[in-house]
Amino acid sequence: MAKDDGFTPSRRQFLKGAAVTGGTLAVGKVYAQAAPDPLITEMQPWTQYLGPGVDAAPYGMPSPHEARVVRRNVPWLTADSVSSVNFTPLHELDGIITPNGLCFERHHGGVAEIAPEDHRLMINGLVDNPLVFTMQDIMRFPRENRIYFLECAANSGMEWRGAQLNGCQFTHGMIHNVVYTGVPLRLLLEEAGVKTNGAWILPEGADASGMTRSIPMEKALDDCLVAFKMNGEALRPEQGYPLRLVVPGWEGNMWVKWLRRIEVGDQPWHHREETSKYTDLLENGQARRFTWEMDAKSVITNPSPQAPITHGPGPTVLTGVAWSGRGTIPRVDVTLDGGINWHQARMSGPSLDKSMHRFYFEFDWDGRPLLLQSRAHDSTGYVQPTKEMLRHVRGENSIYHNNGIQTWAVDENGNAENVEVG
Amino acid sequence: MNKVIGLSASLLMGSATFVLSENVAPSQDGGYGLGRTALPEEIAAWDIDVRPDGLGLPAGSGDVFTGEELWIDNCSACHGDFGEARGRWPVIAGGFGTLHGEDPNKTVGSYWPYLSTVWDYVHRAMPYGNAQSLSNDEVYAIVAYIMYSNDLVDDDFELSNENFLDVRLPNEENFFMDDRAEVELPMFSEAVCMENCVESVEITARAAVLDVTPETETEGDAAAAEVIEVAAATEEAPPAEIGPSPELVAAGEEAFRACRSCHQVGEGARNGAGPQLNGIYMATAAHAEGFRYSPAFEQVRADGLVWDDEALTAYLMDPRGYLPNNRMAFRGLRDAADAEAIIAYLRAEGGE
Numbered sequence: 001m002a003k004d005d006g007f008t009p010s011r012r013q014f015l016k017g018a019a020v021t022g023g024t025l026a027v028g029k030v031y032a033q034a035a036p037d038p039l040i041t042e043m044q045p046w047t048q049y050l051g052p053g054v055d056a057a058p059y060g061m062p063s064p065h066e067a068r069v070v071r072r073n074v075p076w077l078t079a080d081s082v083s084s085v086n087f088t089p090l091h092e093l094d095g096i097i098t099p100n101g102l103c104f105e106r107h108h109g110g111v112a113e114i115a116p117e118d119h120r121l122m123i124n125g126l127v128d129n130p131l132v133f134t135m136q137d138i139m140r141f142p143r144e145n146r147i148y149f150l151e152c153a154a155n156s157g158m159e160w161r162g163a164q165l166n167g168c169q170f171t172h173g174m175i176h177n178v179v180y181t182g183v184p185l186r187l188l189l190e191e192a193g194v195k196t197n198g199a200w201i202l203p204e205g206a207d208a209s210g211m212t213r214s215i216p217m218e219k220a221l222d223d224c225l226v227a228f229k230m231n232g233e234a235l236r237p238e239q240g241y242p243l244r245l246v247v248p249g250w251e252g253n254m255w256v257k258w259l260r261r262i263e264v265g266d267q268p269w270h271h272r273e274e275t276s277k278y279t280d281l282l283e284n285g286q287a288r289r290f291t292w293e294m295d296a297k298s299v300i301t302n303p304s305p306q307a308p309i310t311h312g313p314g315p316t317v318l319t320g321v322a323w324s325g326r327g328t329i330p331r332v333d334v335t336l337d338g339g340i341n342w343h344q345a346r347m348s349g350p351s352l353d354k355s356m357h358r359f360y361f362e363f364d365w366d367g368r369p370l371l372l373q374s375r376a377h378d379s380t381g382y383v384q385p386t387k388e389m390l391r392h393v394r395g396e397n398s399i400y401h402n403n404g405i406q407t408w409a410v411d412e413n414g415n416a417e418n419v420e421v422g
Numbered sequence: 423m424n425k426v427i428g429l430s431a432s433l434l435m436g437s438a439t440f441v442l443s444e445n446v447a448p449s450q451d452g453g454y455g456l457g458r459t460a461l462p463e464e465i466a467a468w469d470i471d472v473r474p475d476g477l478g479l480p481a482g483s484g485d486v487f488t489g490e491e492l493w494i495d496n497c498s499a500c501h502g503d504f505g506e507a508r509g510r511w512p513v514i515a516g517g518f519g520t521l522h523g524e525d526p527n528k529t530v531g532s533y534w535p536y537l538s539t540v541w542d543y544v545h546r547a548m549p550y551g552n553a554q555s556l557s558n559d560e561v562y563a564i565v566a567y568i569m570y571s572n573d574l575v576d577d578d579f580e581l582s583n584e585n586f587l588d589v590r591l592p593n594e595e596n597f598f599m600d601d602r603a604e605v606e607l608p609m610f611s612e613a614v615c616m617e618n619c620v621e622s623v624e625i626t627a628r629a630a631v632l633d634v635t636p637e638t639e640t641e642g643d644a645a646a647a648e649v650i651e652v653a654a655a656t657e658e659a660p661p662a663e664i665g666p667s668p669e670l671v672a673a674g675e676e677a678f679r680a681c682r683s684c685h686q687v688g689e690g691a692r693n694g695a696g697p698q699l700n701g702i703y704m705a706t707a708a709h710a711e712g713f714r715y716s717p718a719f720e721q722v723r724a725d726g727l728v729w730d731d732e733a734l735t736a737y738l739m740d741p742r743g744y745l746p747n748n749r750m751a752f753r754g755l756r757d758a759a760d761a762e763a764i765i766a767y768l769r770a771e772g773g774e
């Protein structure tokens with residue numbers, strides 16, 4: 001209870017005061033401190049008294065001061081939370097790895113609660129030997145570790161008709177990026193022996209939606225994993241515990257969670273999530289099917305509507321994330337004026353195939369309004385298009401695969417808003 | 423195999439700097455000998471998928487009339503009596519001619535390309551929250567009713583595995599393979615402008631105008647919530663009352679899974695496809711404010727029906743028989759012990 005001894009409010013007041021002071025002084029100057037900082041001159045309880053010992057939390061949790069850093073949903077989007085989505089708080093994160101507890105959730109029939117000893121993976125269909133694996137069997141195959149982003153095809157889907165949601169968590173938060181440990185799907189298929197006419201697989205989930213998707217054999221044998229760990233620990237229940245499919249660079253719906261069966265066939269199945277959903281309706285009333293790859297995309301996470309500039313003019317860090325389902329992101333451009341002039345951002349951290357990338361652009365803010373945008377280039381030469389370019393090709397009804405350039409308008413107080421420019 | 427040898431050699435050398443650039447998990451000729459052969463009964467139990475060419479479609483049949491009865495019992499609570507849907511649950515029928523417009527209504531009739539998809543999905547995932555509980559004939563009947571509600575067949579139609587492949591849905595031809603590689607990639611791979619790219623920029627749309635973003639609690643709110651939580655935790659626990667045993671409540675929570683997709687109970691419970699259930703025990707029927715009850719429920723409310731143990735048990739065991747023409751899409755519990763447990767859970771979680 002050390003934090004409740006009347007200390008917290010004074011610290012807030014101090015920070016508030018500092019921000020105002022900073023805002024009125026000349027850019028680039030270190031401002032003078034009028035009175036000694038009590039955080040320095042007065043003894044603080046955490047310095048004087050002993051803190052909790054080891055094992056106070058056998059599974060460690062974030063500081064209580066980070067309580068706002070949570071997934072959030074948009075209740076009006078869906079009929080019920082058992083078939084819904086929540087969003088990763090991108091504006092609170094840095095680097096490229098998403099912590100497990102903050103990875104967005106999308107379920108079609110709630111979270112299946114499965115004891116690992118009760119889980120089975122079956123491979124059947126056009127194979128020489130239909131097989132059943134236990135989790136123990138799976139763990140005896142050679143494993144690989146790979147970092148991949150998983151983006152829902154509907155990420156930014158609410159923005160097709162114009163700026164709608166104020167916050168990158170809501171506009172871009174249907175994505176996460178973790179390191180997976182798993183068995184190459186190729187090894188499991190080799191174990192069963194795919195017949196020569198086996199051209200497609202149908203992974204199936206054990207959940208109450210019986211999730212199924214058709215995936216071409218070429219992809220299945222290329223880089224798909226059957227994963228049981230994320231960021232070093234067991235998959236979270238909401239991410240498919242104990243077993244999920246990893247389909248690098250392709251839309252998240254295909255990464256079947258609670259994976260219980262893989263059927264091999266000679267044709268696709270055209271199931272619900274690849275016909276009535278996850279098909280892209282164009283303006284002429286026709287629809288694209290099998291739009292698997294995620295186009296290159298980026299977003300500025302700070303500043304953004306949920307993360308305003310609170311320090312006033314002067315040195316300012318702009319940062320964001322970028323990714324492509326077709327490769328790496330060698331370059332991101334940013335603009336402060338809505339696209340009149342662009343600047344190349346600084347990439348930082350590992351640049352891995354089909355993984356999230358982090359970029360920074362440090363600038364001296366003069367306190368005037370900004371129109372912030374980022375534009376990703378991927379390793380194939382593809383450049384993230386504007387929303388207008390996308391609408392020109394696709395219309396406004398496609399829901400899925402909206403990778404258009406996002407604009408945040410920052411006002412003179414540092415507050416940011418989701419806008420569109422023209 | 424070279425990679426395996428390379429790795430062994432590095433281990434023998436004890437090299438600390440050796441890094442495999444391509445650490446691909448190796449294949450093994452003839453496999454690793456892991457797993458066991460799947461039995462035919464096991465494959466039959468799980469391999470229930472159906473394809474447009476009819477692969478996987480079991481023998482059976484069902485007509486529109488039977489389908490309508492099943493629909494009202496199992497589907498209408500979410501999808502509406504005629505497939506028009508309640509709330510934001512999926513619309514099943516209608517929507518013809520809307521795909522070009524501003525508000526496309528993507529139903530089985532207007533959008534879905536294949537009837538096999540409907541059969542497969544109803545069979546594997548419906549009724550929602552009680553998946554794979556319908557017989558093959560029942561699935562045929564419901565699919566026949568869905569066709570009828572989309573004006574695709576007359577009311578005397580019977581669907582079976584015999585005539586299934588004769589059916590073509592109207593929108594089948596309007597799907598085409600992803601063509602982004604040809605249409606978009608060249609267009610979106612051109613050299614970019616970096617300086618003086620446009621003369622001026624204006625804001626054309628603002629999210630704030632719509633104001634549909636959920637509230638994000640500020641630091642102050644979080645702190646306040648924390649304080650309240652602390653205060654609540656330090657309040658003295660009320661003296662224990664004689665009520666349902668924790669074991670029974672736990673069993674009830676488990677049994678309540680069958681109810682959860684439509685009903686909420688506990689803190690923050692809201693009306694969904696069904697009414698929220700806080701305080702239902704010993705309340706007068708149709709207790710939930712703001713929920714649109716069926717005329718059958720309005721009647722028993724007027725009659726003063728009180729949800730005591732006896733009434734709740736009778737209703738949970740046979741909702742249709744106990745209260746004819748109510749809209750709850752649940753056939754009833756099989757075991758009276760489940761009813762007792764659910765009532766205990768509702769009392770514990772939702773108050774009395």
